[in-house]
Amino acid sequence: MLQQTQVITVIPYFEKFITKYPTLSDLADADEEALLKDWEGLGYYNRIRNFQSAVREVKENYGAEVPEDPDEFFKLKGVGPYIGGAVQSIAFNHLLAAVDGNVLRVMSRLNADARDTTKAGVQKSVKEEIESMMPLEAGDFNQALMELGATVCTPRTPKCIVCPVQEHCEAFRDNTVHDYPVKKKKPKKKEEYYNVYFILNDREEIYLYRQEGDLLKGMYELPKFDVDTSMENIESELGVELDQKKVYIGSDKHVFTHKVWYMESYLLHTTSSNEHFMPLDEVRDVPMSTAMKKVFRKLATDGAGGL
DNA sequence: CATTCGTGGCA
DNA sequence: TTGCCAAGAAT
CATH class of the missing domain: 3.90.79.10 (Nucleoside Triphosphate Pyrophosphohydrolase)
Structure with a gap:
């Protein structure tokens, strides 16, 4: 649900889903059209099909236990670098980064990194950099980094004055915070x-x-x-x-x-x-x-x- | 690597 | 009014 979708938007859908589909089997056995109705208005409708596919996979091939092995978890439909890192770090304490839009913005400013953050290769590089300094509290660290981006290191008017890592931020030092992150322009609709x-x-x-x-x-x-x-x-x-x-x-x-x-x-x-x-x-x-x-x-x- | 997947809020 | 952006992933 959280893929390219704001937390505030997700919350009511999340509440509905955990109430209506409290177990793996409830989701696995659900009718696709019923799931789409419950997803209605959230957008990116393939996400719910991917999720049901992953849930069925877990039920049938992993004894209904979410795989704790990252290599296995990453095979599930809809699990990419972000979800994989987030779940494996928060739920199982694996030392993997969860690089979302917030984290890319924070890291690009910290490092005054002018690379195009829309490129998969750059995102992979940022992920590896974070993992090279990941503390043992991986889940907390990932969530803190995302939260920093969501509340302080925001896109338009970042609150650098209260930023806890201001002294480490190259963009702040150079007074170029607004130049980051660099993204290639989107083509016209x-x-x-x-x-x-x-x-x-x-x-x-x-x-x-x-x-x-x-x-x-x-x-x-x-x-x-x-x-x-x-x-x-x-x-x-x-x-x-x-x-x-x-x-x-x-x-x-x-x-x-x-x-x-x-x-x-x-x-x-x-x-x-x-x-x-x-x-x-x-x-x-x-x-x-x-x-x-x-x-x-x-x-x-x-x-x-x-x- | 580039494109294609929804929707709502905000400046 | 327009463009940007949001806890991205599949193709």
């Missing part, structure tokens, strides 16, 4: 323009399906097409016959890490039905991305009422 359709039939059902591909995989979405797609193509793609008149619902923008969706939504009627149609009162129970929820919200407020 790709803009994508879609028409999104609420297709309702006579039985109060709506066309809704699980998203495939990689982005938002497993989350339910409304039929969505490039803006230049003809109605004939849409009917043929979806296997439905659509009434001529369509009602404009609204416009939504949704920003992802690497792309932006611009969505225009419309309400359409059909007399068709197929396996993709779902009763309207079941829509609330399926996992849906924040992007699609925005579109639905507009229908509920401005549209034909009813949801």
